[in-house]
Amino acid sequence: MLRWSLLSFALLVLAMGLLTVVRSPDWSQWRLAVLAGEYGYALAFVPLGLAALAWSTRGSNPLPAIATLLISAIALGLFLKPVIEATRIARDLPDRLAAAFDRVEVGRPAFALTGLVGGSVPRAAVETRTFAEGLMLDYYRPAGAGSRPAPCVVVVHGGGWDSGDRKQLAGFNHWLASRGYAVAAISYRLAPAFQWPAPRDDTLAAIVYLKAHAGELGLDPGRLVLLGRSAGGQIAEVVAYTARDPAIRGLVGLYAPSDLNFGYAHAWEDDAIKSPTLMRQYLGGPPEKAQANYDGASALQQVTAGAPPTLLVHGQLDGLVWHRHSERLAARLTERGVRHVFVSLPWATHAFEVNRHGPGGQLTTYAIEWFLAAVTR
Numbered sequence: 001m002l003r004w005s006l007l008s009f010a011l012l013v014l015a016m017g018l019l020t021v022v023r024s025p026d027w028s029q030w031r032l033a034v035l036a037g038e039y040g041y042a043l044a045f046v047p048l049g050l051a052a053l054a055w056s057t058r059g060s061n062p063l064p065a066i067a068t069l070l071i072s073a074i075a076l077g078l079f080l081k082p083v084i085e086a087t088r089i090a091r092d093l094p095d096r097l098a099a100a101f102d103r104v105e106v107g108r109p110a111f112a113l114t115g116l117v118g119g120s121v122p123r124a125a126v127e128t129r130t131f132a133e134g135l136m137l138d139y140y141r142p143a144g145a146g147s148r149p150a151p152c153v154v155v156v157h158g159g160g161w162d163s164g165d166r167k168q169l170a171g172f173n174h175w176l177a178s179r180g181y182a183v184a185a186i187s188y189r190l191a192p193a194f195q196w197p198a199p200r201d202d203t204l205a206a207i208v209y210l211k212a213h214a215g216e217l218g219l220d221p222g223r224l225v226l227l228g229r230s231a232g233g234q235i236a237e238v239v240a241y242t243a244r245d246p247a248i249r250g251l252v253g254l255y256a257p258s259d260l261n262f263g264y265a266h267a268w269e270d271d272a273i274k275s276p277t278l279m280r281q282y283l284g285g286p287p288e289k290a291q292a293n294y295d296g297a298s299a300l301q302q303v304t305a306g307a308p309p310t311l312l313v314h315g316q317l318d319g320l321v322w323h324r325h326s327e328r329l330a331a332r333l334t335e336r337g338v339r340h341v342f343v344s345l346p347w348a349t350h351a352f353e354v355n356r357h358g359p360g361g362q363l364t365t366y367a368i369e370w371f372l373a374a375v376t377r
Helices: 002-020 031-038 047-055 063-101 113-117 170-177 198-212 231-242 259-267 275-283 291-295 325-335 359-376
Strands: 126-132 135-140 150-156 182-186 219-229 247-253 310-315 342-347
Touching: 002 047, 031 063, 031 150, 031 359, 047 113, 063 126, 063 219, 063 342, 063 359, 126 198, 135 170, 135 198, 135 275, 150 231, 150 359, 170 182, 170 359, 182 275, 198 219, 198 231, 198 342, 219 231, 219 359, 231 247, 259 275, 259 291, 259 325, 275 291, 310 325, 310 359, 342 359
Parallel strands: 150 182, 150 219, 219 247, 247 310, 310 342
Antiparallel strands: 126 135, 135 182
């Protein structure tokens, strides 16, 4: 009985490992794909343990044990696949970043096995401020803040435009502050109570507030970078490309939908997040009813030759925001001659940087650190 139980469990582990090579089905919990891709190096001990236990209890009929061994070996390879691919991407990433944004000194490799067990970062001093009626931001003071004003990263949270808040991935903000950057994690009005362009206007209002209070905050009003995740990436991209503000030195878009016309045309009602419903409540209906909002909210249509330098990072197995969004935006940036780098992660799904020490997290923090140093100096 134990041998067959081990075989059944090995099959479940294999199914989870397969989430590093195939997109998570819409009916499944997509966060399991994050676990497999960004923590797989730790989960690799599970198939190893299963294989050892199965072999030690093989008895007179070794077939179940042999099957468990084979399945566990495949699962082990799948869990280690992100580490192998991250190592490959890391070889070329510094040269790609240097070619686009000039060479800077980051002080660590783009990916290292030793980084998988990295420690915590110091916690920055955080204060909450109201920047518009009913809207607040959390301001993280940079480490080593001195007499010279610090560049500021304006972080726009994700959440499908109808949820999420500025507390999202606060540890990432503490990491940014530990690298010497001020961080303003902002709130914005959410759908369906508020529709586009309310989030764009709220982000612009936050920028106006930060500039007006730059002295007391200790930030440089002429060195701002927008960073947005998912739905927040859509907002950050449009603001960066339409504000025509020289203070916005750069844009970081993480797994963001950059063309909502394209997104609506290629979505289906029962996908993992019911994305057509999210877009309709955010933009005021389907495209035929709210075309101006779909166009205005699509960063792809806003790119000009004068757009700020851009860093895009997206997972190829993202089941919530199709990888093609960033792929197409990168192509448009190339057409317009805008300096950019697109880091495409073959194994990754949505929210891959949740583990800063994982394969996606290390590559993302390395690219962001290089990008920030290059565009704000």
